Amino acid sequence: MSIAVTLPDGSSRSLEDGATVLDLARSISPGLAKATVIGLVNDRQVDVRHALQDGDAVRLVTDRDPLGLETLRHSAAHLMAAAILEEFPSAQLTIGPVTDDGFYYDIFMPDGQTITPADFPKIEQRMKALAKRDDPFVRCVAASERDPVFQDYQAIDKVEGGAGFNQFKREIVDELKRAGALSGEPDAPELSFYRSGGFIDLCRGPHVPSTGWLKHTKLMKVSGAYWRADASREPLVRVYGTAFFKKKELAEYLHMLEEAKKRDHRVLGEQLDLFHFVDDAPGFPFLHPKGATIYNLLQDFMRGMLARRDYHEVRTPLILSESMWHRSGHYDNYMENMFFTRRQVRDARAEDGINHNAEEDRPMAVKPMNCPGHLLIYKHRLRSHNEFPLRLAEMGLVHRREMSGVRHGLFRVQAFTQDDAHHFCTPEQINGEINLLIDFFFEVYGAFGLTDVALELSTRPEKSIGSDEMWEAAESALKGALDASGRAYKLNPGDGAFYGPKIDFHIRDCIGRTWQCGTIQLDFSMPGRFGLEYVGADGDRHTPVMIHRACYGSIERFFGIITEHFAGAFPLWLAPVQVHVLPVSEKHLEYARAVQDQLARAGLRVELDESDERLGYKIRRSALMKIPYAVVIGAKEVEHGTINARTSDGEELGELRVEQFIERLGAFTVPALIASFAAAREAAA
């Protein structure tokens, strides 16, 4: 007797009757058998010991699969729960799910007991011992509450001194029973338990084959939580941990967290005097001179890139009438995130002399997006297809209300500048525009050394405007352009903008974190709502297609991202101060001023340290401010008419003439940088 199963590539494999997922992996290769965490059988997750049936479609999930890592972490949550029960026998387990970067287990601690990070070493010790035993995770399905497994389970997770087991698991079991578990019906949900060594937990599964897989775990922190996330219910202790397949991966993750802490742009923003926030303007950054320099350079660079691609820059108002936002659909879809104006009128009859509810004949709202403004510019006169593709760009300042608790430095603010643009074109031109944009964006990110960029295609969300046909056409247009570009992309169903599907650009920084920056959104809806038209070659009027796009996304946020990416040591062209002139003593000030002048005339941003400090101190201060070059001026330099340069990380360039120094710097202005790109492209072509 044998059975046949199919694999994702469509091939079929025959196996002995009763063969398991693991047997299937073994039949392919021993390496695969070792790496297989779980199986996906007919789209259902199962343990490797699950017996296959004839005709099953099987995918083997390995340690390289995100789902494999999720499974590992779920199993690690069990391991931690077992260790915690050993350490705190009266603890009652509730739920222990996986999160983005690890797992947690919510635990009820009776009698005012608690778990703190001070308990972590003991718990981790026990987890290590349990992992070392390499106990298999065994799935057991209970047929009834009298089932021995159920009885065993109750013996472990019981309320100390009490008869039954804990009320939380009881609730879950009762819910499952209501859903039909233990009913004996053929399609009833199973009431399953997982046994590993002496520990049993109620669990849907699946799990890694054995606890030996769980050697690389770490407890991270504790926080409070409530049962069922309901503040009126029992408070629980939530213990967080993380787990990886390999020791190296865990070490890298911990190192990344440490690095991220060191690079925190909010801290660097203070240290490097870039920006700050004040309580009375929550989520509204104040850019200091140095921060504003970087912000302006980011804009300059983008403008340079736009100039080579036939964009027309515009400026549109911050505030438009509310009716405009009704028409655009923002009012209905985005109201909670918008700022509205309110008219205040002096009124002697009012209690405080002000009428706060003065009637507004034209209520106004602050723009959360720039598109309506651009639509109005388009609409100002009749357009012809000969102008297409028409690309309107704007460094547009938008305001968006954010729920309290989500603001975060420059990453999540309430006012930010989008490097926004809208392309108006014919349906036939979509493909070309999308491809232009993809290359464009890659070139921009490359200028910051951000070369690891992933694309995602997001489709229609629940809350959306426009007909089914429109969405279908828009989605297939984007997909077609992406396929034609030959670049890999991931599908992200239901995550599009309310007016159209989009392509998002996720960039990976130098410590491995990813950030969504660029976006290209196709919109078949807004032009119609605003009555946009163009005269086609046929002399008839048509509705144009509109593409919304931003490359940095938010300049403020991008600023934050590169601050962390470079750890504050910005590349020369972006450094707010590029050269720091440090005279050894007052006696060399005059010559130092001449050097400063010469460097500034060459287009460098130069600062002269006139303070009455010793050289060592000036160098230290210069290096801490991460100014790329320090130029030392002493008696020798004055005499020779030279300078003595060093970099912020201590590399000495030695004594040289100012012209020689400047020559060595390469492209340090935005125009020079952009010209170097053009030269590189020509060389490649």
Added chain:
RNA sequence: GCUGAUGUGGCUCAGCGGUAGAGCGUCUCCUUGGUAAGGAGAAGAUCGCGGGUUCAAAUCCCGCCAUCAGCUCCA
């Protein structure tokens, strides 16, 4: 929005019922110095905001605001 923590000179923090402290930064003076911290002195604070308790509140209680960490659910 929810949970927990925090809010003291420009910055980082100590003080936690009894006259507001330190370090860094700033300013002044001395020093004229060669590649990551010379010395001395001074200025600088309605202790987040508003109420309350107390003879007395930065300190205790309540509310609000802001910040930080996390969460926004089926084993």
